[in-house]
Amino acid sequence: MTPTMVEPKLKEKSIEVAWTPSGRAPVPGGVAVAAFLAAMLGMLTLAVVNVFTAASKGFNAWVHSVGKLWMPGAEGIGPYSGKETLALVAWIGTWIVLHVILRKKDVEISRWFIVFLIGVGVATTLIWPPVFEHLAELIAGH
Amino acid sequence: MSVMHEPHEMREASTGSLVVVVVIMIASALAFTLMTGPFDKLLGPGAGALPAALHGLIAFLYLFVGTIGLYLGWRLMTGHIRAFADLQLLAVVAATFSLLAICFGNWLYIYYRAPITDSPRSYFVKNIPEVHKIFFEFKEFGALFTLPLAVCAAFILWRYGLQVVERKWLRYSVAVLFGLAFFYLVVAFGLGAAVAKLKPA
Numbered sequence: 001m002t003p004t005m006v007e008p009k010l011k012e013k014s015i016e017v018a019w020t021p022s023g024r025a026p027v028p029g030g031v032a033v034a035a036f037l038a039a040m041l042g043m044l045t046l047a048v049v050n051v052f053t054a055a056s057k058g059f060n061a062w063v064h065s066v067g068k069l070w071m072p073g074a075e076g077i078g079p080y081s082g083k084e085t086l087a088l089v090a091w092i093g094t095w096i097v098l099h100v101i102l103r104k105k106d107v108e109i110s111r112w113f114i115v116f117l118i119g120v121g122v123a124t125t126l127i128w129p130p131v132f133e134h135l136a137e138l139i140a141g142h
Numbered sequence: 143m144s145v146m147h148e149p150h151e152m153r154e155a156s157t158g159s160l161v162v163v164v165v166i167m168i169a170s171a172l173a174f175t176l177m178t179g180p181f182d183k184l185l186g187p188g189a190g191a192l193p194a195a196l197h198g199l200i201a202f203l204y205l206f207v208g209t210i211g212l213y214l215g216w217r218l219m220t221g222h223i224r225a226f227a228d229l230q231l232l233a234v235v236a237a238t239f240s241l242l243a244i245c246f247g248n249w250l251y252i253y254y255r256a257p258i259t260d261s262p263r264s265y266f267v268k269n270i271p272e273v274h275k276i277f278f279e280f281k282e283f284g285a286l287f288t289l290p291l292a293v294c295a296a297f298i299l300w301r302y303g304l305q306v307v308e309r310k311w312l313r314y315s316v317a318v319l320f321g322l323a324f325f326y327l328v329v330a331f332g333l334g335a336a337v338a339k340l341k342p343a
Contacts, residue, residue, distance in 0.1 A: 073252050
């Protein structure tokens, strides 16, 4: 008799080969839109606050004092601690508000995602030092 | 005589066993180094040597995870994702590494901008001001962008589950979030490595 090989049978449960369709009720698009708009607003807050700290010494000192309210080592970190704090507050704060407003609304993700991309592009442009320093000079009137 | 191979069940290693193996490997490597090597010399003589080492280590691990995430994100975007559960896990790990890298970066920043003549910022401002005024400042803000992007991707992946795969714009948005986070990570990592090479903290 010739030797017989028996192919091992793979148990579907133990090996993940692909995804299977979700059986859950559809989650409204507003949940995702709230998440990425809040992320965008946090990034924009960081960028805008940074422009104004470069323009005004008084505002810069206030931003530093915000960081010193809670962040360990904020004295050494400097105004950067306050910029992080304000960006964090804007991000989480707007996320909570937008989530409550949009969580049951099936808004169009594509449109708002393009808004998000534009916002991220603006924020990135604003944190590029030659740009924010120029804007700060304009704001300060130099 | 026939040779019969019994059917056997193939099991994948669980995530728990993988974590245990990784922890044992890292712990044994660290223990061996600490027991036999001059670890303080490895960190360097600077006052910020420890936060620099931790920041660099976490950033490197994040780069590793971010690269895999970028690939899986692209697979998601094209609708060919097979390891969706892995992508979910990876998104959480990436967000965690982003947060840790920022925390250790804050700690290191204290030494970077210390008001002494030998601090990296003092050195750059005096000798090569462009490094601080353009590259470092862009890096410090760009690095922060990774956190909301990574958290947002992880949140959508877990909140929507497999609906992400089924809905075109959710696939696109999560994939782009991974791509953007990777972009800011690479910018921050590259500029950070360059700054550390020019003048360690």
